[in-house]
Amino acid sequence: MNKRFLFASDLHGDLSSKSAVKALLHATKELKPHLKIFGGDLIDARPLRRNACKEERAEGMRDDWIAGIRFLEEWKPTHALLGNHDKRIYDLAEAETGIESEYAYQGAQELEKAFASIDCLWKPYHKKxxxxxxxLSFAHGFYAGVNACRQMANVYGSIIFGHIHAIDQYSAPSITRKVAMSSGCLCELDMKWSAHMPSSLRHSHGFIFGIINEKTGQWSAWQIEEVGGSWHIPKGIKTI
Incomplete structure (x- = not known):
């Protein structure tokens, strides 16, 4: 039997793209995946960024948090991974900075309760x-730049990941199949932090649909992306 899956990543809370989330929810109804895997960065947590400016530090996180939790309730992933932005909550909770750490700890507890309420299995942000x-493996992603897919394939083998907000693919030379795919993102494409970075022009809205043969472990995957404001969703997958 083939198990169908959808992988989507990088919502970034209140910086999410309404059109990308809407497309994902529509694709979920059409494709009826057995596995729904969220790749991380559920929230943006701008005020907690290490080099955050005064303007960012003055922002609250209420809207960011609500948007992330609402997405979990709407899409109901079966599996999730925390991303580097989500990890900021846990880092602050462990920093022993008084009331800030206490609030961060409460936030981490609320996030874990949200996963439990939808029976979603989750893993922390970690290289393993x-x-x-x-x-086929799934991760948030641990490399940046144009070589991220190559590096992920070399380290993890066949893997689908997010993190870089771009759509890309790399096949590593190997006796066994080693293909890495990056999914694109569910967030805005023009972030303040990347406004001056030409490399961010490769960022794209997208997510990945695929099948995994339960008996052989073999898999196939198809990129679903926004092109010119439209989304094209594959249907009628047939094994011959």
């Missing part, structure tokens, strides 16, 4: 945190 089904 992957979900593996058959021959």
């Amino acid at each position: 945190s992957i979900w593996k089904f058959g021959d």
Whole structure:
């Protein structure tokens, strides 16, 4: 039997793209995946960024938090990974900075309760945190730049990940299949922090649909992306 899956990543809370989230929810109804894997960065947590400016530090996180939790309730992923932005909550909770750390700890507890309420299995942001089904793994992503796919394939083998907000693919030379795919993102494409970075022009809205053979572990995956304001969703996948 083939298990269908959808992988989506990088919502960034109140910086999410309404059109991308709407497309994901529509694709979920059409494709009826057995596995729904969220790749991380559920929230943006701008005020907690290490080099955050005064303007960012003055921002609250209420809207950011509500948007992230609402997405979990709407999409109901079966599996999730925390991203580097989500980790900021846990870092602050462990920083022993008084009341700030106490609030961060409460936030971490609320997030874990939100996962539990929808029966979603989750893993923290860590180099060994992957979900593996058959021959295919899923991660948030741990490299940046144009070589991220190559680096992920070399380290993890066949893997689908987010983090870089771009759509890309790399096949590593290997006796066994080692293909890495980055999914694109569910967030805005023009972030303040990337406004001066030409490399962010490769950022794209997207997510990945695929199938995994439960008996052999073999897999196939198809990129779903926004092109010119439209989304094209595959249907009628047939094994021959």
